[in-house]
Amino acid sequence: MMTRHDEMMAFLNANLAKGFKVESLAGDASFRRYHRIYLPDLDANGSPITYLLMDAPPEKESVVEFVKVAEIMTAAVNVPDIIARDIERGFLLLQDFGTVEFAHLIRDEAGDVDAYYTQALQTLVSLQSLSTEVELPPYDDAKLSDEMALFTEWFLPYVGAELGDEAKGIWQNFKTYLLDEIATQPKVVVHRDYHSRNLMADKGSDALGVIDFQDALIGAYTYDLVSLVRDAYISFDEHWVNAKIGEFHLLKGLNISLDEFTKQVNIMGVQRHLKVLGIFIRLSQRDDKDRYLADIPKVMRDLTNELAWLESHGETAVAEFYGWLKSVVMPAYHAKFSE
The missing domain is CATH 3.90.1200.10 (Aminoglycoside phosphotransferase (APH), C-terminal lobe)
Structure with a gap:
């Protein structure tokens, strides 16, 4: 039986080229977890290209509403683009706004x-x-x-x-x-x-x-x-x-x-x-x-x-x-x- 980590890595490997790195981030008030994904490629400023992975165990929290609301709100405000998704297993690969709240x-x-x-x-x-x-x-x-x-x-x-x-x-x-x-x-x-x-x-x-x-x-x-x-x-x-x-x-x-x-x-x-x-x-x-x-x-x-x-x-x-x-x-x- 696959662990949650195994499922996460399978999702990332299916959607990203080899050489990425995963940094787990501190949790919030929900059951979701977030991980910053560093790609081996650099952007125009010479910094690593990054994504955020939302990890929402489906037995505790669904990503369906996130996807639906993102599609609604994107017409008016700046919400993260969804790069890849596995709704059933609760993984979303998202645009990374950065670290400055x-x-x-x-x-x-x-x-x-x-x-x-x-x-x-x-x-x-x-x-x-x-x-x-x-x-x-x-x-x-x-x-x-x-x-x-x-x-x-x-x-x-x-x-x-x-x-x-x-x-x-x-x-x-x-x-x-x-x-x-x-x-x-x-x-x-x-x-x-x-x-x-x-x-x-x-x-x-x-x-x-x-x-x-x-x-x-x-x-x-x-x-x-x-x-x-x-x-x-x-x-x-x-x-x-x-x-x-x-x-x-x-x-x-x-x-x-x-x-x-x-x-x-x-x-x-x-x-x-x-x-x-x-x-x-x-x-x-x-x-x-x-x-x-x-x-x-x-x-x-x-x-x-x-x-x-x-x-x-x-x-x-x-x-x-x-x-x-x-x-x-x-x-x-x-x-x-x-x-």
């Missing part, structure tokens, strides 16, 4: 952070220009609700906060409020993880490379903006966040006020950050990926900043949930994360 660009002291973010916002506008008639599932109430349930199923037990009978009613009312508000937002193609680790400086193009898009859906137009400006791995102050929300508002040429748009962004952000708090705990508890615990304080700050903004701007439906969060959840959270 957007996260590296914005931490470069010599770089223009605002210019990089303007490019990321413009790329998002391009992504949202795609037709919503494409074959992607809807980011509907059921999906959004299931994601928020990660907060009560994983995060609350981890910090030791209980969802008592009264709190269950508060929680249900708050979820209904969020879902009703999100449902009114215009629908676009949503990347679902549009942040500093999933954008790349393409070594062969001036356009930002967009990766890790296989979970794309048709959903609210604020979701990817929240992912970018309230990135779990990058911290900016609230003045900066609101400035970027304003910049996107202008780039989109929206016909609603900036205050109304900011409200929409913060409502979507609350949904996303409730989900992410649960996901990061699940990655630790279920998948032994404890490194995501270090990012929880940033996510919690984003959540409380969004709730505070909404409450201060007259969203009375937020007050009851925010009060419960501050009185019950936050003490348990601070006790757990001070250890």
Whole structure:
């Protein structure tokens, strides 16, 4: 019986000339693995030509959605070309954008952070220009609700906060409020993880490379903006966040006020950050990926900043949930994360 390594080498040997080398890369939050493939040939600059191999064991993760979404998104944004594929065994040989993530660009002291973010916002506008008639599932109430349930199923037990009978009613009312508000937002193609680790400086193009898009859906137009400006791995102050929300508002040429748009962004952000708090705990508890615990304080700050903004701007439906969060959840959270 062939091992996974044997299958990988058979795929590469079938699609590449002899003399290539394989470098395995660090894993991410999924079951996929990536390998950088060095060819013996050199490019015009004298550097080795490289590809990326996506290795997705079919019993754990399919590459079908990646291929489908890549074919959709390539019309609007810079996604990796697929050089060779074995869908059944879960191998894709991809164009290699290089090793410079957007996260590296914005931490470069010599770089223009605002210019990089303007490019990321413009790329998002391009992504949202795609037709919503494409074959992607809807980011509907059921999906959004299931994601928020990660907060009560994983995060609350981890910090030791209980969802008592009264709190269950508060929680249900708050979820209904969020879902009703999100449902009114215009629908676009949503990347679902549009942040500093999933954008790349393409070594062969001036356009930002967009990766890790296989979970794309048709959903609210604020979701990817929240992912970018309230990135779990990058911290900016609230003045900066609101400035970027304003910049996107202008780039989109929206016909609603900036205050109304900011409200929409913060409502979507609350949904996303409730989900992410649960996901990061699940990655630790279920998948032994404890490194995501270090990012929880940033996510919690984003959540409380969004709730505070909404409450201060007259969203009375937020007050009851925010009060419960501050009185019950936050003490348990601070006790757990001070250890």
